[in-house]
Amino acid sequence: MDIMPRWVDIIIVPLLSLFLAAFLSALLIIAIGESPIAALNLMIEGTLLRSAGWGYMLYYTTNFIFTGLAVSVAFHAALFNIGGEGQAMIGGLGVALVCLFIPWPHWTLAIVGASVGAALFGMIWAGLPAYLQAKRGSHIVITTIMFNFIAAGVLNFFLVDVLKPKGSMDPASANFPSTTHLPTFQDLASLFGFEKAFRSAPANVSFFIALLACVAVWYLIWRSPLGYEIRALGKSGPAARYAGVRPVKIIMIAMMISGALCGMMAINTTQGESERLILNFTEGAGFIGIAVALMGRSHPLGVLLAALLFGFLYQGGAELALWTKIPRELIVVIQALVILFTGALSLMVRAPLERFFMSLQKAKE
Amino acid sequence: MTKNPAIELRQISKSFGPVQANKDITIRVMPGTIHGIIGENGAGKSTLMSILYGFYKADAGEIFVDGKKISIPDSQAAIAAGIGMVFQHFKLVENFSVLENIILGAESGALLSPSLSKARAELAALAAEYELNVDPDSIIEDIGVGMQQRVEILKALYRQANILILDEPTGVLTPAEADQLFRILKRLREEGKTIILITHKLREIMDITDTVSVMRQGEMTATLRTDNTSPEDLAELMVGRKVLLRVDKTPAKPTKPVLEIQNLSMVDDFGVQRLKNINLTVKAGEILGIAGVAGNGQSELLQVLGGYSAATGIIKLNGSEIDLSTSVSGDGQARRALGMAHVPEDRQREGLIMDFMAWENAVFGYHREKSNQVNRFFMDNNAIRQETEEKMKRFDVRPPNPKLTAKNFSGGNQQKIVLAREIERNPDLLLVGQPTRGVDIGAIEFIHQQIVALRDQGKAILLISVELDEILSLSDRVLVMFDGAIMGERNPAKTNEKELGLLMAGVSEKAAQ
Structure with missing residues (x-):
């Protein structure tokens, strides 16, 4: 028998964790002499009450959906992909090459091409550590984290030596041609006559690709025989072997899907926002993906919700940095608290809840 | 006092x-x-x-x-x-x-x-x-x-x-x-x-x-x-109720050979030879029991047959030879397609995924078969669930709820889920390892009956068990394994525990006589 009803596990545990994180954050804000209520108001006002705020929030959310899904898929195979950061960077390289060197007639085609390029590059980058894990037993956590550094070096090399236009002082690629530019939410809203909505916000059509990716991952994991094998291997290696599931194949496939999803983050940041390849465009989204996957319990719907929350925290944090004396570093601390409580410490919340439900059951008997 | x-x-x-x-x-x-x-x-x-x-x-x-x-x-x-x-x-x-x-x-x-x-x-x-x-x-x-x-x-x-x-x-x-x-x-x-x-x-x-x-x-x-x-x-x-301690069965009517093993040897990852020149045949309509103390190569034999350990030698299933060279990564699904079913020794480690629901476990190993899929990319989950529920009723799994997680069933009911999966495929050959380990007496009776019923349908059964009582009461022929080799064959009706015990301890055939 499960000790707690499912809904408690899925809804109450994350909410309670979130509340604890918020409470500690409030104490911190009080400690530096600001009002947590005012801070919360500011965060909500800056994100949820203005369309531009939504535009920024959904831009971050898009990144976190991709990386969160990526970590989830690997989790289902019991693989801990910490290399999202590097896979996204290399995905960005893929996007840049596709956008710069193929003359696209229209963005609708360019986004397909860029998605393929991003996914392919991310896939290859995740495939290398996957191969080392599957064939040589090198631990995926160690190799993927090292591949992050290699990816950063590779990106650096390309931006300083290869893709930088002649005479430019900036380690960045040339601007992508305008036919590859993705419509932002502002452009879309204008189509419907709302010229002022989402003004200058970076959210763009790749958000919808992220939503599609959620549906695709859901089908993959819970409806396809491949997903079944991924989950089987993740739950029990010996059982998978008994059933004739090939571990090497499944490890490779799961990691490559994970890498592809991470890579696709770049269509949002690189094709959609900066419209050129720049250094450090990933801004830690690969790591946030781990927290998103943990909080979302590796389920696409959960990932979507968690990605929205982290999008809110990112945008809200930026608002705080802009309008209050709360320093930027403290905002990182608040985000870290949320990650800590919703991800790593969720057991801390679950244990007392389980005891509570156990005593309820006893009282009933 | x-x-x-x-x-x-x-x-x-x-x-x-x-x-x-x-x-x-x-x-x-x-x-x-x-x-x-x-x-x-x-x-x-x-x-x-x-x-x-x-x-x-x-x-x-x-x-x-x-x-x-x-x-x-x-x-x-x-x-x-x-x-x-x-x-x-x-x-x-x-x-x-x-x-x-x-x-x-x-x-x-x-x-x-x-x-x-x-x-x-x-x-x-x-x-x-x-x-x-x-x-x-x-x-x-x-x-x-x-x-x-x-x-x-x-x-x-x-x-x-x-x-x-x-x-x-x-x-x-x-x-x-x-x-x-x-x-x-x-x-x-x-x-x-x-x-x-x-x-x-x-x-x-x-x-x-x-x-x-x-x-x-x-x-x-x-x-x-x-x-x-x-x-x-x-x-x-x-x-808590009357149980039958003896297995009721009629004499076997063996016909054509289904599983033939010739000169099968296996060396494990540490270089230890686990199987030494095994030769045996299982015919349709008989139960061949392999007795032995745990750790004398029976598990390895099942693993090689099940397709997840490499070995040398010849294994024929229904007359056609199985490729043993590539079996490191597992040919389990290919062998299932040839008519082999396998109830593994350890249901919690191998036979079931304890975190999967009963219906998910009910197609484990057969999940790529056409009957379980809508098309190549989608599994037919509704049909599987429905079929599982019927199977669970036929095999008296309690509770017959396909959405319950495997770990929430008792040992006997878990084993029935595995048996239902493997037997209902109507295999030509059933490999069974420790069918009643950790299973309550009431379920043992049922499991034994199912195995005998499959034999009576003319299927071949290879039974491996460390319970000598089980080997003696189920098998039609008994082989004894010791240190990776077959020590001898006995007729269960004409042997006794003492004789088998000597073979199990490695005392050779001649010395035993």
Whole structure:
């Protein structure tokens, strides 16, 4: 028998964790002499009450959906992909090459091409550590984290030596041609006559690709025989072997899907926002993906919700940095608290809840 | 009664969360007797003994030793009270000598040599007193399982144990070794020691105990004098209803060979040869049983046949040869397509995914078959669920709820889920490993019937079991394995446990005659 009803596990545990994180954050804000209520108001006002705020929030959310899904898929195979950061960077390289060197007639085609390029590059980058894990037993956590550094070096090399236009002082690629530019939410809203909505916000059509990716991952994991094998291997290696599931194949496939999803983050940041390849465009989204996957319990719907929350925290944090004396570093601390409580410490919340439900059951008997 | 009981438990209760593992358990064991505790897996035997040895703390109840009430917060206290425990899985340091193992945790000072010489003298005395001969200087990994068990007993006696608890002591022994153990136990009883024997084997209870307690679902259902009871009565008390201990079956009508194995050898990852030139044939319509003490190559044979270990030699299924060279990563699905089904030895590790729901487990290994898929990319989950529910009803899985997670079923019901999956495919060949390990008696009856029914449909069955009773009652032919090789074949109707036991101990065919 499960000790707690499912809904408690899925809804109450994350909410309670979130509340604890918020409470500690409030104490911190009080400690530096600001009002947590005012801070919360500011965060909500800056994100949820203005369309531009939504535009920024959904831009971050898009990144976190991709990386969160990526970590989830690997989790289902019991693989801990910490290399999202590097896979996204290399995905960005893929996007840049596709956008710069193929003359696209229209963005609708360019986004397909860029998605393929991003996914392919991310896939290859995740495939290398996957191969080392599957064939040589090198631990995926160690190799993927090292591949992050290699990816950063590779990106650096390309931006300083290869893709930088002649005479430019900036380690960045040339601007992508305008036919590859993705419509932002502002452009879309204008189509419907709302010229002022989402003004200058970076959210763009790749958000919808992220939503599609959620549906695709859901089908993959819970409806396809491949997903079944991924989950089987993740739950029990010996059982998978008994059933004739090939571990090497499944490890490779799961990691490559994970890498592809991470890579696709770049269509949002690189094709959609900066419209050129720049250094450090990933801004830690690969790591946030781990927290998103943990909080979302590796389920696409959960990932979507968690990605929205982290999008809110990112945008809200930026608002705080802009309008209050709360320093930027403290905002990182608040985000870290949320990650800590919703991800790593969720057991801390679950244990007392389980005891509570156990005593309820006893009282009933 | 003049004498105090050696050990007495009064109304011991213990629960783990919502599960009540022990409920108001009361036992009195008189000194100088052997008391059996019998019950199915999960009946609460092990919990009770863990309480006695200080691993768990009882929620309620009292423990008396020699009439004095004591509390046992940890194993040190249990040892101090004169309680010694021999676990099912020995707690010995493999690369230490016998002597070093015996003093481990009971060293008398900072320097080892005085402890060792003291132990050596004492060991000699103990060996003489109880006829427990063990060479004190042998290394544990070099001596046999039976010897290792003696070391465990000596360890307890060295710590002045008066009450010895043995948990499933014969699980890893050959029948001959088990007989030796029983002789030792009887000798200990003569010397006034009190012995508590935990087992699920009815025969052992009948052979050696003076009194017996039966446990069912955490409760003590009866305590009887062994003379006044019978295996049938005990089985009924364990299960709560009448059970058939014998398997009803007609003589086999074997026809064409289904599985042919020629010169099969296998070397494991550590370079140890696990299978040595195995030759055997299983025909349609017969059950071939493979007997042997655990760890003599039976598991490896199943693994090679199941397609997840590489091997050399020839395996033919329905006349066509199976490729053994690429089997490292598993050809399980290909072999299933050829008509092989496999009930693995360890259902919790291999046969089932404990976190998957019953319906997901019900197609495990067959999930890529067309009948379970809408098309190449989607599984037909609704149809699988529906089919699983029907299967669960046919195999009497309780509760017949396909959405329940596998770990929430009892051992017997888990095994029925595996059996239903493998048997309902209507395979030509069924590999069965330890079909009733950890399964309650009621379910054993059902599982045996299913296996016999499959045979009667003209299917070939290869049965591997360490339970000699099971091999003898199910098989039509018996092969004995020892150290990776087949020692000989016997007709179960014309052999006996003694003869098989010799083969299981590696005494060759000629020597046995």
